[in-house]
Amino acid sequence: MIPFVNILLALTLAPLMLGVINRVKARFAGRDGQPLFQAYFDLARLLRKGAVYSRATSWVFRAGPIVGLAAVLVTTAIVPLGGEPAPLPFPGDLVLLAYLLGLMRFVTVLAALDTGSSFEGMGASREVTFSALAEPALLLGLAALARQSGSLSLSKMYAALDFGAWWQSGPVLALVTAALAVVLLAENARIPVDDPNTHLELTMIHEVMVLDHSGPDFALILYGAALKLWVLGALLVGLIVPVRTGHAWLDLAAALAGMFVVAVAVGVVESSMARLRLLRVPQLLVGAGALAALALVLSLR
Amino acid sequence: MNLVLTAVAVLVVGAFLALRSARLGVVAAVTAGLMGLTASVRALLGGSIERWHVGWRVPYGAFAVELDALSAFFLALIFGLSALAAVYGDEYLAAWRGKKSLGAAWFFFNLLVASMAMVALARNGVLFLVAWELMALTSFFLVTFEDERDEVRAAGWTYLVASHLGTAFLLAMFVLLGRRNGSLDFNQFSVAPGGAGLLFVLALVGFGTKAGFMPLHVWLPEAHPAAPSHVSALMSGVMIKLGIYGLLRVLTFLGAPPAWFGWTLLAIGLASAVFGILFALAQHDLKRLLAYSSVENVGIIATGMGLGLLGVAHRQPGMAALGFGGALLHTLNHALFKGLLFLGTGAVAHGTGTRRLDQLGGVLRRMPVTGALFLLGAAAIAALPPLNGFAGEFLLYLAAYQAGTGSAGGLVMLGLAVIAALALVGGLVAATFAKAAGIVFLGEPRSEHVAHAHEPGWAMRGPMLVLAAGCVGVGLGAPWVLRALGPVIGSVGDGAGADMASAAGWLTAIVWAGVALMLVTVALVFLRRTLLTGRMVTVSETWGCGYTHPTARMQYTGSSFAQPLTELFAPLLRTRRHWLRETLTTETPDVASEGFFRPVFDGVEIALGRLRWLQHGRIQVYVLYIALTLLALLLWKLS
Numbered sequence: 001m002i003p004f005v006n007i008l009l010a011l012t013l014a015p016l017m018l019g020v021i022n023r024v025k026a027r028f029a030g031r032d033g034q035p036l037f038q039a040y041f042d043l044a045r046l047l048r049k050g051a052v053y054s055r056a057t058s059w060v061f062r063a064g065p066i067v068g069l070a071a072v073l074v075t076t077a078i079v080p081l082g083g084e085p086a087p088l089p090f091p092g093d094l095v096l097l098a099y100l101l102g103l104m105r106f107v108t109v110l111a112a113l114d115t116g117s118s119f120e121g122m123g124a125s126r127e128v129t130f131s132a133l134a135e136p137a138l139l140l141g142l143a144a145l146a147r148q149s150g151s152l153s154l155s156k157m158y159a160a161l162d163f164g165a166w167w168q169s170g171p172v173l174a175l176v177t178a179a180l181a182v183v184l185l186a187e188n189a190r191i192p193v194d195d196p197n198t199h200l201e202l203t204m205i206h207e208v209m210v211l212d213h214s215g216p217d218f219a220l221i222l223y224g225a226a227l228k229l230w231v232l233g234a235l236l237v238g239l240i241v242p243v244r245t246g247h248a249w250l251d252l253a254a255a256l257a258g259m260f261v262v263a264v265a266v267g268v269v270e271s272s273m274a275r276l277r278l279l280r281v282p283q284l285l286v287g288a289g290a291l292a293a294l295a296l297v298l299s300l301r
Numbered sequence: 302m303n304l305v306l307t308a309v310a311v312l313v314v315g316a317f318l319a320l321r322s323a324r325l326g327v328v329a330a331v332t333a334g335l336m337g338l339t340a341s342v343r344a345l346l347g348g349s350i351e352r353w354h355v356g357w358r359v360p361y362g363a364f365a366v367e368l369d370a371l372s373a374f375f376l377a378l379i380f381g382l383s384a385l386a387a388v389y390g391d392e393y394l395a396a397w398r399g400k401k402s403l404g405a406a407w408f409f410f411n412l413l414v415a416s417m418a419m420v421a422l423a424r425n426g427v428l429f430l431v432a433w434e435l436m437a438l439t440s441f442f443l444v445t446f447e448d449e450r451d452e453v454r455a456a457g458w459t460y461l462v463a464s465h466l467g468t469a470f471l472l473a474m475f476v477l478l479g480r481r482n483g484s485l486d487f488n489q490f491s492v493a494p495g496g497a498g499l500l501f502v503l504a505l506v507g508f509g510t511k512a513g514f515m516p517l518h519v520w521l522p523e524a525h526p527a528a529p530s531h532v533s534a535l536m537s538g539v540m541i542k543l544g545i546y547g548l549l550r551v552l553t554f555l556g557a558p559p560a561w562f563g564w565t566l567l568a569i570g571l572a573s574a575v576f577g578i579l580f581a582l583a584q585h586d587l588k589r590l591l592a593y594s595s596v597e598n599v600g601i602i603a604t605g606m607g608l609g610l611l612g613v614a615h616r617q618p619g620m621a622a623l624g625f626g627g628a629l630l631h632t633l634n635h636a637l638f639k640g641l642l643f644l645g646t647g648a649v650a651h652g653t654g655t656r657r658l659d660q661l662g663g664v665l666r667r668m669p670v671t672g673a674l675f676l677l678g679a680a681a682i683a684a685l686p687p688l689n690g691f692a693g694e695f696l697l698y699l700a701a702y703q704a705g706t707g708s709a710g711g712l713v714m715l716g717l718a719v720i721a722a723l724a725l726v727g728g729l730v731a732a733t734f735a736k737a738a739g740i741v742f743l744g745e746p747r748s749e750h751v752a753h754a755h756e757p758g759w760a761m762r763g764p765m766l767v768l769a770a771g772c773v774g775v776g777l778g779a780p781w782v783l784r785a786l787g788p789v790i791g792s793v794g795d796g797a798g799a800d801m802a803s804a805a806g807w808l809t810a811i812v813w814a815g816v817a818l819m820l821v822t823v824a825l826v827f828l829r830r831t832l833l834t835g836r837m838v839t840v841s842e843t844w845g846c847g848y849t850h851p852t853a854r855m856q857y858t859g860s861s862f863a864q865p866l867t868e869l870f871a872p873l874l875r876t877r878r879h880w881l882r883e884t885l886t887t888e889t890p891d892v893a894s895e896g897f898f899r900p901v902f903d904g905v906e907i908a909l910g911r912l913r914w915l916q917h918g919r920i921q922v923y924v925l926y927i928a929l930t931l932l933a934l935l936l937w938k939l940s
Contacts, residue, residue: 121744136721143717
């Protein structure tokens with residue numbers, strides 16, 4: 001029963017993460033900010049609209065949002081929330097997670113190139129550059145966790161984590177946390193890698209790629225982005241809130257509180273940092289990969 | 302067995318008939334391909350081993366052939382892809398009818414397929430080398446099909462030299478094996494412990510040249526683009542895999558592999574994968590890009606073999622099965638999607654008249670079938686679920702994760718290196734093929750070439766459809782395919798074949814995930830359709846951020862798309878920039894070729910140039926040389 005609650009929570013609460021982040025940012029800026037549920041309102045509004053397609057585009061442009069959302073929807077079935085197992089865990093599901101996110105990115109990039117716009121080409125080019133560097137950090141970080149638990153399934157890896165694990169191998173877990181946090185920020189187009197607020201400047205990555213999508217297509221993209229944030233947030237929460245009481249509902253509540261903390265933390269990072277220069281971003285991502293590799297080496301002891 | 306040998310005979314007869322009528326050569330190649338495919342798949346599934354041994358008057362030679370699972374697997378690839386390439390080639394070469402001798406092209410094509418089949422069947426050193434040499438020569442003539450072009454002749458020359466240097470190492474290897482065992486029959490080969498090292502290195506260089514291991518790959522990005530597209534598909538899809546076959550076959554002679562075999566293969570594999578894909582990313586010519594990507598894929602196969610050998614050496618049968626299983630599955634997958642991509646490129650070149658990325662764009666609208674199939678091939682080679690590329694790489698990741706998590710010491714570092722490299726390569730492949738597919742097929746046309754682009758006929762589209770279906774089919778049927786491949790690895794993997802069934806079990810889950818992905822996609826398609834019915838759906842210009850007169854020239858090009866990554870890896874790539882007034886061009890010559898082979902060959906040329914005074918064209922002096930040589934030989938014999 002609980003595993004399917006996992007999916008349900010992801011499907012219903014993912015857009016709320018965006019609301020929390022935006023509220024935190026507004027508070028830092030001394031504003032009241034948009035309503036917490038603004039992302040839901042946006043989705044509902046977009047789903048009610050018609051669509052505008054560019055003359056230059058083909059079916060690839062229309063397939064992008066759909067395949068992208070389908071890919072991230074499948075990941076919600078394999079990523080555990082907190083210590084609670086996912087509905088469909090299997091050994092090696094961490095690799096599938098990385099490649100499903102890769103599929104989402106690939107179709108988004110192709111849809112961007114389909115418009116023939118130089119802005120979107122620019123965003124696509126940056127997206128493939130940074131993700132090629134973020135992928136090793138994600139897979140190595142998860143490898144360190146797999147080594148801790150002796151399992152290749154995300155659900156078992158996370159179920160094995162508790163406060164005792166932090167006591168025993170704190171440095172390893174701290175390094176993995178740092179690596180996954182950087183991956184979360186980079187993959188979800190957050191400061192310091194990307195700025196989700198504007199899309200007209202030449203420095204943007206994700207937002208500029210989806211410039212030409214409209215109506216229901218854009219709703220699918222927005223929802224997919226929220227789910228991606230949720231899924232990667234869940235990986236982080238399982239690490240930093242290792243509450244494993246044995247009562248499933250209690251653990252789940254702790255994990256939800258953890259998701260809230262992650263959203264607040266993202267908001268704080270976005271408010272207190274400037275976006276890095278594009279040339280510095282690869283250093284950050286390679287740094288995250290190095291931290292993850294170091295975690296794996298440390299776990300050798 | 303009889304059916305396979307009949308297929309070879311059909312090919313040889315077809316080769317000579319092709320000289321009379323080119324069409325007969327095509328028919329023979331397709332017939333033989335279907336016969337051989339049936340026979341080898343049956344042998345692979347049936348599991349019986351058939352031998353045939355006939356004496357031969359050549360010293361140490363024997364017409365010894367055998368059809369075991371390892372041979373059958375590679376034969377299935379050879380026959381399957383060659384039949385498709387022949388169907389495609391018939392229409393593709395029609396453009397040269399009357400200008401070139403098509404009969405000769407089909408003569409060499411049929412002989413190439415026959416010699417590849419003999420390489421996989423031969424069980425005698427002399428027979429093997431004869432087939433190997435025939436394969437090199439026939440493919441040389443196919444590479445130089447358009448021999449009126451300078452760059453094609455240069456490419457053919459590079460290919461010929463590289464092939465023969467590789468063969469020299471194989472000759473040395475067989476001579477050593479023959480001296481130790483007194484026979485050149487494969488079943489007589491046994492190697493004393495400690496004697497395997499040198500043989501392994503000779504095999505690695507000899508077969509590695511054919512397979513395209515870094516830095517022996519230099520001929521590959523020259524020869525594959527020069528050849529006609531159906532030949533490129535055959536060369537990239539199966540001919541370079543015969544280097545992998547050779548290595549696997551030699552490993553069966555060498556006994557229990559020491560760990561350093563695995564380490565060496567792994568290091569070469571990872572280096573080939575990373576360098577191969579980086580150079581692919583920097584290319585401007587679609588076929589050159591695909592050729593470099595073949596270097597990368599062979600690197601991934603070698604990585605899998607390295608993991609397998611290390612699993613055997615460290616007594617971890619699970620890891621061995623995953624490594625070898627991943628390598629074999631990737632061999633099959635690469636034949637499918639690289640064949641598809643080369644054929645698709647041929648169709649684009651055929652329709653537009655150019656292969657330069659930055660002159661194409663928007664081809665999908667004019668060539669919808671080719672474009673869709675190419676996009677599918679690009680997704681498959683980028684290892685995206687639910688297609689076949691993912692299944693193969695998934696096994697390799699699992700092998701690496703098992704090494705990295707289940708063991709101690711050196712193997713953990715190995716797991717770390719493999720995971721990091723595979724993840725980086727995965728990202729770079731996605732970037733490379735987003736560039737290849739996106740710049741060519743999507744967006745707006747970048748030049749006049751696209752204006753008269755047109756879809757090829759069904760003879761060219763059919764084989765692409767079959768290969769694309771293979772990519773989907775193997776992706777969704779991966780567990781069953783892998784189970785069938787169990788016997789292939791039997792003798793090399795030291796029992797790892799038995800674990801192949803459990804390795805196949807790992808794949809079941811990703812098949813279900815793939816099915817789920819497709820169902821969700823279909824559901825979303827219907828959702829959007831329902832949402833949009835009755836609403837206003839308009840078509841307009843691409844949003845130019847306020848700029849109202851965008852032109853196709855303002856689009857991102859292949860070079861600009863790849864620029865952030867090529868800049869990042871500039872120390873490895875050494876891309877050159879040329880400014881000519883307001884145009885900027887870049888080129889990325891091969892580092893191994895520029896930094897190593899060119900200086901070496903220049904040195905050889907200078908050294909041999911010193912002997913040029915011997916050769917000055919006066920006949921009398923040449924006669925004198927002959928007389929002096931005869932005299933010297935006479936004296937030597939008498940004394």
